[in-house]
Amino acid sequence: DQQVKQNSPSLSVQxxxxxxxNCDYTNSMFDYFLWYKKYPAEGPTFLISISSIKDKNEDxxxxxxxxxxxxxxxxxxxxxxxGDSAVYFCAARFNSGGSNYKLTFGKxxxxxxxx
Amino acid sequence: xxxxxxxxxxxxxxEGQNVTLSCEQNLNHDAMYWYRQDPGQGLRLIYYSxxxxxxxxxxxxxxxxxxxxxxxxxxxxxTSAQKNPTAFYLCASSSWTGSHSNQPxxxxxxxxxxxx
Numbered sequence: 001d002q003q004v005k006q007n008s009p010s011l012s013v014q015x016x017x018x019x020x021x022n023c024d025y026t027n028s029m030f031d032y033f034l035w036y037k038k039y040p041a042e043g044p045t046f047l048i049s050i051s052s053i054k055d056k057n058e059d060x061x062x063x064x065x066x067x068x069x070x071x072x073x074x075x076x077x078x079x080x081x082x083g084d085s086a087v088y089f090c091a092a093r094f095n096s097g098g099s100n101y102k103l104t105f106g107k108x109x110x111x112x113x114x115x
Numbered sequence: 116x117x118x119x120x121x122x123x124x125x126x127x128x129x130e131g132q133n134v135t136l137s138c139e140q141n142l143n144h145d146a147m148y149w150y151r152q153d154p155g156q157g158l159r160l161i162y163y164s165x166x167x168x169x170x171x172x173x174x175x176x177x178x179x180x181x182x183x184x185x186x187x188x189x190x191x192x193x194t195s196a197q198k199n200p201t202a203f204y205l206c207a208s209s210s211w212t213g214s215h216s217n218q219p220x221x222x223x224x225x226x227x228x229x230x231x
Contacts, residue, residue: 004157035218043119043205043222044158051217089157102173103220105150105157 003027004092006106007106014114020078021109023090027073030092034103035064035070035075038087048075087111119223121206126228128193128200131206136191136226138206145147145211147189148220151175152203161194162188165211203227 006025008065011041013019021035031052036044050057050064050073057064077084119140128134140147143160146165164183178197183189187209193200200211204227207220 009155033217036222039225041124041225043121043207046219046221049217049219063204095184095218102160103158105159107155107157 002107004106005091006088006090006102006109008109009107010054010110012110012112012114013080015082016079017075019075019080019084019111020075021075021088021090021111023075023106024071024074025073025092027092027094027104028071029094030104031095032093033064033066033073034091034093035062036089036091037084038108044089067111076110080111082113082115085111085113119206119208119221121204121223121226124224124226126226126229129231131195133194134200134228136193136204136206136228138189138191138221138223140187140189140208142185142208142221143187143210144208144221145186145212146209146220147183148207148209149173149179149189149191149208151157152205152225158205161191175211198230201230202216 003026034049035047038044048059050063050066066073083113087108087110089108091103122137148163149161159175161179162181164170180192205225206223210218211219
């Protein structure tokens with residue numbers, strides 16, 4: 001059962017426009033969400049995160065929005081640049097209240113920004 | 116520079132052999148993790164360790180083993196019992212200051228394991 005879903009395997013946008021990557025989750029016990037960017041044959045790079053007590057977090061061109069009632073988060077990239085072309089993974093942490101710090105990852109969305 | 120080093124970048128294994136993947140970090144992080152990535156799939160957790168001399172199974176631990184004798188090192192052994200070992204293996208680490216710590220995991224550049 002996939003608890004973190006990225007339903008769009010790929011997304012293509014023009015340079016300078018907005019990229020919106022979406023992520024849905026099913027477990028209401030997730031309390032912390034992260035976005036990672038990954039280039040081929042490299043490890044994922046942390047981009048931005050958001051706690052479940054917030055609904056928005058912004059860092060430069062990247063903004064993450066969280067809608068807890070819909071169990072949905074999105075990553076907005078404005079303006080998109082060709083260097084943003086990569087696979088983006090959504091991840092969520094389940095807080096069991098103990099020492100559990102496991103992350104559950106979505107399958108990723110391949111973003112292509114065309115010049 | 117601080118970071119996570121995985122070696123080698125490419126590794127080949129013969130059928131029936133065990134192979135060990137190296138992961139070293141100099142970030143002074145308490146927690147370390149091993150993930151596996153298959154084509155078109157997300158990252159799946161194999162094992163994780165929050166402190167030295169302690170580790171827990173992740174979601175797909177069968178056929179793998181780990182050790183955590185030093186804070187900076189978390190080697191992963193892919194045993195012959197792992198029936199489908201060909202994959203991209205990623206090591207990660209994070210600081211740990213409690214169950215509510217919002218610290219991201221940072222990843223190495225991975226090791227691609229292939230079966231000859």
